[in-house]
Amino acid sequence: xxxxxxxxxxxxxxxxxxxxxxxxxxxxxxxxxxxxxxxxxxxxxxxxxxxxxxxxxxxxxxxxxxxxxxxxxxxxxxxxxxxxxxxxxxxxxxxxxxxxxxxxxxxxxxxxxxxxxxxxxxxxxxxxxxxxxxxxxxxxxxxxxxxxxxxxxxxxxxxxxxxxxxxxxxxxxxxxxxxxxxxxxxxxxxxxxxxxxxxxxxxxxxxxxxxxxxxxxxxxxxxxxxxxxxxxxxxxxxxxxxxxxxxxxxxxxxxxxxxxxxxxxxxxxxxxxxxxxxxxxxxxxxxxxxxxxxxxxxxxxxxxxxxxxxxxxxxxxxxxxxxxxxxxxxxxxxxxxxxxxxxxxxxxxxxxxxxxxxxxxxxxxxxxxxxxxxxxxxxxxxxxxxxxxxxxxxxxxxxxxxxxxxxxxxxxxxxxxxxxxxxxxxxxxxxxxxxxxxxxxxxxxxxxxxxxxxxxxxxxxxxxxxxxxxxxxxxxxxxxxxxxxxxxxxxxxxxxxxxxxxxxxxxxxxxxxxxx
Amino acid sequence: xxxxxxxxxxxxxxxxxxxxxxxxxxxxxxxxxxxxxxxxxxxxxxxxxxxxxxxxxxxxxxxxxxxxxxxxxxxxxxxxxxxxxxxxxxxxxxxxxxxxxxxxxxxxxxxxxxxxxxxxxxxxxxxxxxxxxxxxxxxxxxxxxxxxxxxxxxxxxxxxxxxxxxxxxxxxxxxxxxxxxxxxxxxxxxxxxxxxxxxxxxxxxxxxxxxxxxxxxxxxxxxxxxxxxxxxxxxxxxxxxxxxxxxxxxxxxxxxxxxxxxxxxxxxxxxxxxxxxxxxxxxxxxxxxxxxxxxxxxxxxxxxxxxxxxxxxxxxxxxxxxxxxxxxxxxxxxxxxxx
Numbered sequence: 001x002x003x004x005x006x007x008x009x010x011x012x013x014x015x016x017x018x019x020x021x022x023x024x025x026x027x028x029x030x031x032x033x034x035x036x037x038x039x040x041x042x043x044x045x046x047x048x049x050x051x052x053x054x055x056x057x058x059x060x061x062x063x064x065x066x067x068x069x070x071x072x073x074x075x076x077x078x079x080x081x082x083x084x085x086x087x088x089x090x091x092x093x094x095x096x097x098x099x100x101x102x103x104x105x106x107x108x109x110x111x112x113x114x115x116x117x118x119x120x121x122x123x124x125x126x127x128x129x130x131x132x133x134x135x136x137x138x139x140x141x142x143x144x145x146x147x148x149x150x151x152x153x154x155x156x157x158x159x160x161x162x163x164x165x166x167x168x169x170x171x172x173x174x175x176x177x178x179x180x181x182x183x184x185x186x187x188x189x190x191x192x193x194x195x196x197x198x199x200x201x202x203x204x205x206x207x208x209x210x211x212x213x214x215x216x217x218x219x220x221x222x223x224x225x226x227x228x229x230x231x232x233x234x235x236x237x238x239x240x241x242x243x244x245x246x247x248x249x250x251x252x253x254x255x256x257x258x259x260x261x262x263x264x265x266x267x268x269x270x271x272x273x274x275x276x277x278x279x280x281x282x283x284x285x286x287x288x289x290x291x292x293x294x295x296x297x298x299x300x301x302x303x304x305x306x307x308x309x310x311x312x313x314x315x316x317x318x319x320x321x322x323x324x325x326x327x328x329x330x331x332x333x334x335x336x337x338x339x340x341x342x343x344x345x346x347x348x349x350x351x352x353x354x355x356x357x358x359x360x361x362x363x364x365x366x367x368x369x370x371x372x373x374x375x376x377x378x379x380x381x382x383x384x385x386x387x388x389x390x391x392x393x394x395x396x397x398x399x400x401x402x403x404x405x406x407x408x409x410x411x412x413x414x415x416x417x418x419x420x421x422x423x424x425x426x427x428x429x430x431x432x433x434x435x436x437x438x439x440x441x442x443x444x445x446x447x448x449x450x451x452x453x454x455x456x457x458x459x460x461x462x463x464x465x466x467x468x469x470x471x472x473x474x475x476x477x478x479x480x481x482x483x484x485x486x487x488x489x490x491x492x493x494x495x496x497x498x499x500x501x502x503x504x505x506x507x508x509x510x511x512x513x514x515x516x
Numbered sequence: 517x518x519x520x521x522x523x524x525x526x527x528x529x530x531x532x533x534x535x536x537x538x539x540x541x542x543x544x545x546x547x548x549x550x551x552x553x554x555x556x557x558x559x560x561x562x563x564x565x566x567x568x569x570x571x572x573x574x575x576x577x578x579x580x581x582x583x584x585x586x587x588x589x590x591x592x593x594x595x596x597x598x599x600x601x602x603x604x605x606x607x608x609x610x611x612x613x614x615x616x617x618x619x620x621x622x623x624x625x626x627x628x629x630x631x632x633x634x635x636x637x638x639x640x641x642x643x644x645x646x647x648x649x650x651x652x653x654x655x656x657x658x659x660x661x662x663x664x665x666x667x668x669x670x671x672x673x674x675x676x677x678x679x680x681x682x683x684x685x686x687x688x689x690x691x692x693x694x695x696x697x698x699x700x701x702x703x704x705x706x707x708x709x710x711x712x713x714x715x716x717x718x719x720x721x722x723x724x725x726x727x728x729x730x731x732x733x734x735x736x737x738x739x740x741x742x743x744x745x746x747x748x749x750x751x752x753x754x755x756x757x758x759x760x761x762x763x764x765x766x767x768x769x770x771x772x773x774x775x776x777x778x779x780x781x782x783x784x785x786x787x788x789x790x791x792x793x794x795x796x797x798x799x800x801x802x803x804x805x806x807x808x809x810x811x812x813x814x815x816x817x818x819x820x821x822x823x824x825x826x827x828x829x830x831x832x833x834x835x836x837x838x839x840x841x842x843x844x845x846x847x848x849x850x851x852x853x854x855x
Contacts, residue, residue: 346716
């Protein structure tokens with residue numbers, strides 16, 4: 001390991017009622033990529049926020065270049081060359097690229113008028129944009145950029161502060177494979193320029209691909225580290241959960257082709273020129289793969305009635321049904337576990353009990369007046385069934401961990417009579433332990449006769465959990481793979497489509513990523 | 517809720533520094549005199565009903581700024597119906613309530629279907645309805661004079677039941693009914709759910725458009741009832757000033773009572789106390805002989821201080837609650853809580 005330029009020593013941080021970090025140490029060498037892994041709530045983000053000046057540590061020491069430093073706020077961190085790229089991008093999308101890069105540090109002109117010197121911004125941003133490989137004029141409005149491009153702007157911003165240590169918190173969670181690969185290239189370039197990167201991710205194959213060293217956190221404590229040669233999937237999982245976790249697929253369920261739900265010529269208003277015809281068999285988990293923006297969530301929203309289809313029908317039990325609203329969908333037993341659970345899945349400032357009973361509140365009411373006791377009974381039953389860990393049914397949903405929140409969304413639906421459940425990215429932002437539980441729940445539901453459609457961008461998940469895989473691209477269904485044909489190449493080939501495979505080598509590159 | 521008690525305290529402190537002192541006010545035979553207490557409770561009743569109405573839309577994350585102008589418009593129409601047109605009062609009341617619901621429906625549809633901002637929609641209402649009222653009445657004051665034939669309405673506004681002002685009794689009834697509706701009914705739960713996260717409510721199968729629209733209709737209906745009471749209370753309606761700024765009294769009562777203009781927060785008890793607080797303040801300002809032009813200064817100051825303190829104390833309370841949540845949780849939900 002090169003001489004450390006950054007050392008965090010025995011950092012502890014307490015929040016009211018919880019010790020978020022205790023005695024955590026981390027050191028980073030110049031030009032080193034250190035991956036920080038751990039389950040949700042392990043303290044990764046807290047540690048990085050202490051480094052970035054968002055929080056202050058209660059105990060412990062931070063050294064930069066061997067000198068002890070105090071980081072009291074974000075400006076202090078910037079001065080020391082530390083830059084954070086948050087999980088949720090903190091860009092202002094009403095400004096242009098240059099305005100974002102120089103936000104808060106705008107070069108001024110006009111003397112006492114303090115006007116923003118746009119010319120200077122444009123000139124200087126161009127250099128940084130070149131470095132990160134974003135070939136757009138600096139006056140491009142940020143709202144017209146893809147998430148990947150916005151991320152590049154964030155990195156350009158970090159470079160413009162002369163950052164020597166860049167922290168990336170789940171940077172790939174909304175990137176496509178090509179964009180992810182571009183990011184890795186950039187990390188390699190940063191590395192050779194002597195910039196250190198702390199890389200936080202749940203996606204172990206990415207860590208495998210880019211990290212020089214892995215540091216694990218568990219329950220707010222160091223759980224060990226791995227040198228470059230020791231990095232592999234199993235050893236990382238061990239660091240995170242302290243046990244081996246078997247995500248390998250069991251036998252494939254063929255499903256009962258006679259009992260099925262069909263989408264026939266369904267046209268979503270997002271992609272009016274394509275119609276989707278898809279069959280889900282009872283007993284199977286149908287995976288729905290594709291790149292971000294392939295129209296999978298849009299299909300889910302159409303089936304669930306968020307947007308009205310322009311045409312086509314949904315056939316359940318041999319009967320064609322029309323879905324005009326989520327209410328209709330729910331009445332037919334079609335439920336959606338949405339991608340963004342905090343925004344769409346739950347009302348996070350309401351109690352668990354109220355969230356569980358919300359979809360079918362009339363069931364708990366006499367003449368419109370809700371019976372608290374009957375609500376509580378169902379809520380407790382569901383929490384127990386799904387082993388949601390919480391103090392009581394009156395806990396607010398926002399105080400749950402990511403995995404428990406996801407189970408709470410499911411609890412809402414399982415207290416009803418599900419026929420088809422669409423899972424949209426069911427394990428995004430969910431820790432490894434809860435992931436396995438959610439997979440088990442999906443499998444049990446499928447076995448009990450519930451139709452399962454699982455949208456996922458996580459290749460491991462798609463290949464490991466699905467019994468068949470449908471692949472979409474740009475709003476069109478490109479094909480359905482049977483279990484015997486499963487491979488990353490096959491899925492990617494459909495996802496990027498023949499015309500693009502030559503110039504866009506995402507598929508082949510991705511295979512090299514996986515490693516083990 | 518904290519705001520309410522702080523508000524009381526702050527109001528007290530303000531008055532303590534004024535010339536006569538608060539203790540003097542309480543000891544003032546006029547304040548405790550039956551006449552004053554009756555006046556006070558009557559105005560609490562009159563202002564309370566439409567404050568509760570305002571609360572319903574504020575809970576969904578909306579607002580209704582047109583309340584005061586609706587008083588003018590509905591008041592003028594009522595005066596015409598009962599006066600020159602000589603329509604039987606039950607029919608007149610029915611027409612007024614129907615008309616108010618139509619206005620509410622109009623607001624609701626624009627907010628929930630056309631996705632216009634409630635502030636804008638009802639601001640337009642604020643301008644339009646008062647203008648309409650002035651046009652209809654040719655900007656002349658209209659009234660009920662001493663006409664007969666609708667004594668019941670007059671009693672409801674100015675009379676007493678069981679020695680209590682009738683509007684106050686009506687307000688209590690509204691509070692009880694709306695308390696059940698907001699806090700224990702399916703409909704009420706939907707209102708709060710929408711106020712906190714409309715999208716998640718939609719994803720849970722709630723017909724959010726219908727519920728939001730109905731909240732505006734309900735608000736307008738209660739406003740219509742208030743319009744009748746206030747019309748008879750003043751007995752004459754000058755369209756240019758009748759009920760003007762009343763919507764702001766209602767918003768103030770809601771905010772003081774713990775409603776958040778972001779939606780999803782607030783309770784009937786809070787709105788009740790908020791209304792009482794504001795009327796009490798007005799009453800004290802009057803009795804203190806403070807220049808009546810300072811009334812709004814006192815109110816503005818008290819609300820601002822109360823709400824600021826509530827914000828500070830609220831943050832503490834939430835911390836405490838989060839701690840309680842963690843205490844009972846199993847080990848991995850709060851890994852270090854046990855240590």
